[in-house]
Amino acid sequence: MEKRFLNEWRFSKQEEKEAWTKDFDDSTWEKVTIPHDWGVSYPFEKHFSSGTGYLPGGIGWYRTKQSLQALGDLTNKVVKIHFEGVYKNARVWINGYHMGMRPSGYASFYYDLTEILTYNSDDSLLISVRVEHTDLADSRWYNGNGITRPVSLEIHDSIYIDEYGTSFSTPCVTDQQAELVIEHRLVNTLKQDRVVRIEQMLESLQTEKVMNISQEIQLNAGERRTVTLKAKIEKPELWSPEVPNLYQLRTKLSYQEESLKENESVYNEYVGIRSFQFDVNEGFSLNGQQLKIKGVCLHEDAGSFGTAVPMEVWVRRLIKLKEMGANAIRMAHNPHSFALYRLCDTMGFLVFDEAFDEWENPKNKWWQGHNVYPPKLEGAAEHFPTWYEKDLENMILRNRNHPSIIAWSIGNEIDYPNDPYASPLFAEMTGNNDNSKPEAERIYNPHRPDMRRLRTIAEKLVRLSKTLDPTRPVTLAAAFPELSTKIGLIDHLDVVGYNYKEHLYEEDHRKFPDKPFIGSENSHGFKEWQTANTLPYIAGQFLWTGIDYLGEAHGWPIHGSGAGLLTLAGIEKPSYYKRKSWWSQEPTVYLTTIPYEKNKRRAEWEPTYRKWSYPAEQEIEVRCYTNAKEVRLKVGNLEVPNVRYDDTFGYYVARINYQPKTLSVEAVFEETILHDEIRPEAAPTALVAMNYEIPQRWREKLAATDLTLNKNLHQIECQVLDYAENPIAAEVMVYLEVENGTLLGLENGDLADTTAYTESFRRTMQGKLLCFVAGARKKETVVTLRSPGLPDTRLILKNREGST
Template sequence: MRSPASGRTHIVDAVFEVPAGGTAGIGTELRIPEPQLWSDADPHLYQLTTTLNWNGASAEYDEIVGIRTFAFDPDHGFSINGEERTLKGVCLHEDAGCFGVAVPPSVWLRRLLTLKEMGANAVRMAHNPHDRALYALCDALGLFVIDEAFDEWENPKNKWWQGHNVYPPRHEGYATHFPAWHERDLRDQIAAHRNHPSIIAWSIGNEVDYPNDPYASVLFEQMTGNNDADKPAQERMYDPTRPDVRRLTTIARRLSAIVREADPTRPVTLAAAFPELSSRTGLLDDLDLIGYNYKERLYPDDHRRFPDQPLIGSENGHGYAQWRAVAENDFVAGQFLWTGIDYLGEARGWPVHGSDAGMLTLAGFTKSEWHLRRSWWTQAPTAHLAVRAQPAGLDRKSFWTHPVSRNWDGAEEPIEVLCFAGGGAPHLTCDGSPVPLSFDEEGGFWSATVPASTAMFVLEVRDGDVVVARDELAHAGRPVVFAADVWHPPADAARRCRDAGIAIDSVIQIECRLLDAQGRLAAGELPVTVVTDGARVSIENGDLADITPYTSTMRRTFDGRLAVFVRAEDAGTVQVCAEGLPPVTVQL
């Protein structure tokens, strides 16, 4: 075993005999003095080389591994190498817009680094095994991983193909294959992934316990489950013709036993959609780590009900209350936002063809929510301004249904300016005059109501008398400059990827922006055409309603931005042209 960072090598030898046509197992013990431990703060990795020698022949196998200890404690949450951590996680689907699910490692790297800058330190692989490169990147970057196997067990869940809770549903998922393949697939997943130091838990299922979808219980009549809104009345009543929900407990015990036999070193968890019922039917009893989806209100009572089982938010909304439920309760190990990045599918309706639940767009650009989350999840200086129409009677529980933007052109009523600030005290001026701010306890930000005639906002975050972060917001002008910059990973991240054997140079990423005369992100969108000398390109703007074919070399900007991806092996010259502006030539 060799440490790429220090160059230290540790060797162990073993001799064993295998009969002709037979098999044999061997166990060895390698002791490493003063090992360098893997963690989110310092993701140190080792290269493990296994050399087999027999009858003058040999074969060699390399694998990247890490050394660490971790624990989930019922009262103190999660710890790594004895140090307590709060898991600040995001759920991820496996696609990346124009790439579908064939996502190059460099594209994942850019996305993951942006999520880490937000404060994220964990990923939940939703809801199936992902590409091997994504796990390797989590190892290299220091991101904890919950690896999840199934979204369905032996009965299918409803698929809302005409809109949320619009009947009739369709059924298309893993349930068809579960009876014959669940054990083989689960064991294969664990065998393939168990040497990744980033993985801290195996999840055996996601939301298999939806009420009446398809499992039913007489107890269902005593409580209301999630996903009930707009369902027909008969779908919210006990139906004895449906499969009995207690069957889930039997399956869960079987899956947990398979996991513990395949890997006894990590806890078994499950993402429960309806713990109000599942905690009473035995579904959660055999878990090492209880995962709740969107049920933060149950944390205190259920911690008292299950004092010996650690608890985590396996899937959570973006609200401040959901975060405070973690930050104010040491026994909650953390939360996983739905989701980290926008993804294809689960759309509201054509032409929208994806979910906008992410902190990043499909193009990998940050949203305003990213800055707000950063102000909660990090101590880093953060300053970001956003505006919206004054929300009369705003329901804070549905805060993000009242969209914010960086543009208030044409607003007639008073507007609310939102200040996402961290790392110091916020100070806001409007057209040069100080404006008092109030902290919104439900939204988790500072705000003020100002006239729509305001032309310029400036937010300064100060540590004492020192300005540590600053943002300004003014009416954007028309596009006059088109900027196109090649994205490069930070040197430390690139080194860690190289040490982990991850190829991150297969795709060149060009971040494009429309700028106004003041160098700010411009107002208005323009079609952009990419011209190459034969290089293969893809374009993504992050607009989930844009149905331009991904094979096209033209796409409109979205919020003044888009990303161009070029295969590195085709590297040459790329010309990016925004309509009416001087073209930009990028030498790759």
């Protein structure tokens, strides 16, 4: 099978009459590269929806023309076009023929072009796509606009493996032997029967050990048939987050044409061998060893890229999460891009894959700020009754061969009371877990849809999931289990996910002794982590969230959620280092400060600062995030007394009257002493810039699984310095000029900064800024950064032909 990506398109962000016709003139349209999110190409505006980040939607058209001759000889070939994701309501025409539509912006879909191409009067293949996202408040977060994921042409022989037609499973695994079951759904488009030889090769990417099996079958004319191959492999190289061993699964189909010419086609997948279990008493185990899940929830946008996120940006982010100690990701609240799953396989993250945020009735969509009434009631629920089976099938069949995926989630917070479902039992309760809502929203409303309906839908979704993939458990993320467990919502689940609600773990473990539990969404507190970590029957937790995201904003000018450990720029917050001190096995230490206020109760969510510049003698609370058993804190050369470990919040703390001398700490470990310090800030005197380089070991691992990195996409990290070359948190305006390249965007992580992403200037936040630049091939790209009052910074970037 040959795959060709269709990257270059023309785009118009308006309704276009008859743009589906083959002879339509699109010469004045904008040239864009797919993946493409048009939303971030426009300014933030207050009249748009806060839920979707104050960015526009609308109607957009895409068109591309391809040469059929360039595709080679298509005789006896099957040609398909594959869309990985279009947000949303995509309608597709090929050479003027309407192929169909797909409402979901997260589902991948394809069309068979074989017959259409036989009607061609010329050499051209013209593809037209209409995207409609006019219901701006259709989601609780930003979902993007347009063809936000790759598009490709697939050229198959007449006998081929159907779309998502390969299944790889390991029903029995030990460190000595693994049983393999490989299934292929084969399609014969010929009008004659054929004997087909299936040659299966499983090659280790680590040791290059190879296992071969083969089988011959007769495939009748026009037949579709699932063929099963079984084998055993000795001493398998097991996949885990710590050692993500992978195999290449290479399938060769061969048969004779009428001319007696041997016809061969090859299909590749990357798979892993592992076993796992969710146990009602022992929690989660992988390859026979107990493992606590340390997960983060992620939405799929990345600031200036919207949801059309380059893989290189994800790699940088995932490396940081990996170094923090995270070993799992929950794909909130929809299937994500193919590349992200492959990265999880390759880099070593367990995955909870999630299908829906709402079922047949819409949730509240906040458009004037979070919990500001009245909400709008638009969104994916409109299409759920018609499309849920196809959308769920698409997610599971597309993703089932990823070793990283350990559970299918059929929904997120579907049971949120009065949003929209209600129950008479609610009248007996004191309220739900969102006390900021008006009182009318916190009492039973008999005019809402009845909550008992959820059990019926859940049963259908679980049954379908099990039919499509019997090898993984099915779960959901429950928001109000006090109520939903009473109406049977969790009865058919294999694993029960609670969003927050840690106080119910022990009680519900006793009430439902046949159910394994996990924290499917959790806040960042030490108490919440300790609860999950110390109760053996809790599989782990998923923090809300790992990275800040656009949308779900509290109100203008805030246009995103700051719930992450990393900012939108992928820059570590102090909370990142706090979490690292709890999750990572590597020695770590990090200082942060906050003005002390007497009688003010400390909160997990309050921001702290990487700075040591305050009014003289102001009382400052110093916090030290470390996994060391002993610390020595100093101001200047004097050691600070009364440094104590606060086991309520999980860090060392001391209160100091500010002095303009270096604040430092020594963290004492068994075999080493780590040092950290913050110096009093002086005025900014320089801006430094460094091109982020993905470490070579990750480049090699990604290349081994055909994850091609763009060598000419540059992520430039900028930092403000003082006269002593110390990094400082100064906010300065930065102007960028790019020679022999293109500025793709600037991101500082400030969710209140409404500077349009198309601008070539942005101020730093906490002294930092991230710049994305596409270099020109075979030329040096020169980036000049200017900031008033500071010397210009010039960075020369080497570019190369091709990728790695």
